[in-house]
Amino acid sequence: MKNGKYGISDVAEMLGVSKSTVSRVINGNEGVGPELRKKVMDFINEIGYQPNTIAQSLSKGRMNIVALILGDIRNPFYADLTFNIQRILNDNGYMVMVLNSEYNIDRELEFLKLTEQFNFAGLILITAQEKAIEERLKNMEMPKVLVNRILPYYTGDSVLIDNFQAGYQATMHLIELGHRHIGFIKGPGVSSASSQRFAGYRQVLENYGFSFDEKCVFESDLKLETGRALAQQFLEIKERPSAMVVVNDMTAIGFMDGCRKAGIRIPEELSIISFDDIAMASMYGIELTTISQHVDEMGEKAAHLMLKQLNDKDAKTERIIMEPTLIVRKTTCECSEI
Amino acid sequence: MKNGKYGISDVAEMLGVSKSTVSRVINGNEGVGPELRKKVMDFINEIGYQPNTIAQSLSKGRMNIVALILGDIRNPFYADLTFNIQRILNDNGYMVMVLNSEYNIDRELEFLKLTEQFNFAGLILITAQEKAIEERLKNMEMPKVLVNRILPYYTGDSVLIDNFQAGYQATMHLIELGHRHIGFIKGPGVSSASSQRFAGYRQVLENYGFSFDEKCVFESDLKLETGRALAQQFLEIKERPSAMVVVNDMTAIGFMDGCRKAGIRIPEELSIISFDDIAMASMYGIELTTISQHVDEMGEKAAHLMLKQLNDKDAKTERIIMEPTLIVRKTTCECSEI
Numbered sequence: 001m002k003n004g005k006y007g008i009s010d011v012a013e014m015l016g017v018s019k020s021t022v023s024r025v026i027n028g029n030e031g032v033g034p035e036l037r038k039k040v041m042d043f044i045n046e047i048g049y050q051p052n053t054i055a056q057s058l059s060k061g062r063m064n065i066v067a068l069i070l071g072d073i074r075n076p077f078y079a080d081l082t083f084n085i086q087r088i089l090n091d092n093g094y095m096v097m098v099l100n101s102e103y104n105i106d107r108e109l110e111f112l113k114l115t116e117q118f119n120f121a122g123l124i125l126i127t128a129q130e131k132a133i134e135e136r137l138k139n140m141e142m143p144k145v146l147v148n149r150i151l152p153y154y155t156g157d158s159v160l161i162d163n164f165q166a167g168y169q170a171t172m173h174l175i176e177l178g179h180r181h182i183g184f185i186k187g188p189g190v191s192s193a194s195s196q197r198f199a200g201y202r203q204v205l206e207n208y209g210f211s212f213d214e215k216c217v218f219e220s221d222l223k224l225e226t227g228r229a230l231a232q233q234f235l236e237i238k239e240r241p242s243a244m245v246v247v248n249d250m251t252a253i254g255f256m257d258g259c260r261k262a263g264i265r266i267p268e269e270l271s272i273i274s275f276d277d278i279a280m281a282s283m284y285g286i287e288l289t290t291i292s293q294h295v296d297e298m299g300e301k302a303a304h305l306m307l308k309q310l311n312d313k314d315a316k317t318e319r320i321i322m323e324p325t326l327i328v329r330k331t332t333c334e335c336s337e338i
Numbered sequence: 339m340k341n342g343k344y345g346i347s348d349v350a351e352m353l354g355v356s357k358s359t360v361s362r363v364i365n366g367n368e369g370v371g372p373e374l375r376k377k378v379m380d381f382i383n384e385i386g387y388q389p390n391t392i393a394q395s396l397s398k399g400r401m402n403i404v405a406l407i408l409g410d411i412r413n414p415f416y417a418d419l420t421f422n423i424q425r426i427l428n429d430n431g432y433m434v435m436v437l438n439s440e441y442n443i444d445r446e447l448e449f450l451k452l453t454e455q456f457n458f459a460g461l462i463l464i465t466a467q468e469k470a471i472e473e474r475l476k477n478m479e480m481p482k483v484l485v486n487r488i489l490p491y492y493t494g495d496s497v498l499i500d501n502f503q504a505g506y507q508a509t510m511h512l513i514e515l516g517h518r519h520i521g522f523i524k525g526p527g528v529s530s531a532s533s534q535r536f537a538g539y540r541q542v543l544e545n546y547g548f549s550f551d552e553k554c555v556f557e558s559d560l561k562l563e564t565g566r567a568l569a570q571q572f573l574e575i576k577e578r579p580s581a582m583v584v585v586n587d588m589t590a591i592g593f594m595d596g597c598r599k600a601g602i603r604i605p606e607e608l609s610i611i612s613f614d615d616i617a618m619a620s621m622y623g624i625e626l627t628t629i630s631q632h633v634d635e636m637g638e639k640a641a642h643l644m645l646k647q648l649n650d651k652d653a654k655t656e657r658i659i660m661e662p663t664l665i666v667r668k669t670t671c672e673c674s675e676i
Contacts, residue, residue: 072421073417079411079414080412083410086411096435098411098424100424224618256622283562283591283595283624284595285621285623
């Protein structure tokens, strides 16, 4: 009974059900009927089951590592995602190795090579949209989960929000407030999340017959300082837009900072909407209107997709698409130029 | 020549110097005289040396992992620290496994067990101050670096700021502004950084003959939401202090948010100073007065201490103590009650 604790196998054996059933119930996953779920839960509560500790799960002496490739752990969106993925995988006996690509394709390719070379148990990635990467992924036979990205020919498990819809929704919010001249700050060219959001924005302009102005489109590497620096470029535009859609909260917060320090009043003179809804977005003095990507849920779903594949080699492929949610705070208001 | 690139060993051999000399010059470390440094640099530039890629460094087929145990990667201070440690260790052929203890001692003990069990190359830790942990560390014979923490009997390599001095400096800043009734928000009891800062605060009160008021001391788990929740407790104090020293920027930002939403004007009615200087601290609308811990430099120094031990088993033990720096922004002002 391992230090007085019961493991998933013990519970399964005692109840005469499969291990994956017990695991599903514990992790709150679907695929178990309400009656069976209740039976398992009641039993678990009765015996005082506690999830295995990592050390117990690893008692076979083998370390199972899942690689997690992302752009930059300093971005709070990635840090939140990582935390949730790691917690769930740890609790199920897997370690997570975080690898910062720094949005560099060569570095990412190296990490993929490494993941294969050292026979990692699985791979979760928020990847660059790039042919070389897609080619390599195709030949990697390990469990894989793609997070918040689309790759044209990738057919494995993935979880994402509908980034096109998110871009569409953000721009529509501004249109409804009467804005007609709307700019955009994109993310790195290799991010499909960014290009999808941009496509949603273009679509709104087209649908409503507003002209697209190349001069009001900028590019960010998703960092706060970059947003701040872009404010300088923004100030140099002759006919400034009355609203901006910004690829992520960190860039938006830096951009707002630069604009406000230059005397632009937000939202009175410039409305700003972005994407992510990081903890900081709700802060007094920031109160950013943003599109939530439900990062905690996204991380949990990514971890569960990985566990599903790790537990069952023949599991059916899933593509989970989550709905973005508009959160209106204080950085957008009615356009004063109408 | 490995894909046309030279490695550190190649450079060392061609120049007839030791590998560690070349490594020191490349990483900008001390311990190499100016002449030799110039000779190495000139040669490197001449042959077009580029640092080894990770994959090349790992070509021996062995994966060297350094464990990095910390509280919670979602705290920007830890994310910044991690990023820098990881970048330098990766460039030198080591992978970093980040382990979130969630400030839980049992979990940390488990991670330590794991680190030994799987024969990790080294261990960098921002640990809890706890006897059980210290006991275990004493018996672990791998390269270890303690970051921003003090353990009474730990004698290995470490890098930290003088947290007592940081607490002293923060409180002195408030005293100089005329504040007499000053509260404190502590970190988790197991953090020596927090208890040292608190000790510095107590020392100032004692030195200047101001009374210590237990009712104005709170505790945070370093998270933004906790700071926000503590604002409610703060509001219930009958005789509120005119200034607060807060253990970290994230707690302070949440605390300010809660106070401002309840109508307290900062800094006019309440001065706030904290510790860390995360990127967000300089933002318009936040502009937090804080004590910088020089996180980038701290991460770099931690990585270099680890590399030193990995390259030379008999390297001399070092304890690097960095000076905290006061950064005055807009959350502190002269006490209006004088």
